[in-house]
Amino acid sequence: MKLYLVQHAKAASKDADPERPLTDEGRQDSRKVAGFIRPLHLSVDYLWHSGKKRAAQTSDILSEVVRTEQDNAARDGLGPNDDVAALKDELVSAQGDIMIVGHLPFLGKLASLLLTGSESANPVAFKNAGIVCIARLSGGKWQIEWMVTPEILA
Numbered sequence: 001m002k003l004y005l006v007q008h009a010k011a012a013s014k015d016a017d018p019e020r021p022l023t024d025e026g027r028q029d030s031r032k033v034a035g036f037i038r039p040l041h042l043s044v045d046y047l048w049h050s051g052k053k054r055a056a057q058t059s060d061i062l063s064e065v066v067r068t069e070q071d072n073a074a075r076d077g078l079g080p081n082d083d084v085a086a087l088k089d090e091l092v093s094a095q096g097d098i099m100i101v102g103h104l105p106f107l108g109k110l111a112s113l114l115l116t117g118s119e120s121a122n123p124v125a126f127k128n129a130g131i132v133c134i135a136r137l138s139g140g141k142w143q144i145e146w147m148v149t150p151e152i153l154a
Contacts (some may be wrong), residue, residue, distance in 0.1 A: 011054035029150035045096025
């Protein structure tokens, strides 16, 4: 099983727009990352986002290059400060590949819990519009397979 964790792209400030849509830079960064992963022909069983506008917009851009078995859909429990333990339990038994577009600190805590057993170890430096691919190995251990961020792409 592969789990793709995506931090939403750069969004407008709450003062500029309370819904916090993506900025022009955020849309460009999302498209840059999407263009980079296009040749991978990624396919996931589920593409989930938190339902917040910035996550939904980032997810929509990625859905243009990532094939999904189910719809690109909002899912409860993926908010910035939601508890990661329940989702971790679900992921441990999941069979298909999943992409989650969400927020910090949630993504950082989830990755940390899966990789180290502790929410606070913080082994991944998430970046806006970046993707971290984590694979579940036999025996239930998880490891980072790859990571891409807009900053490293030309």
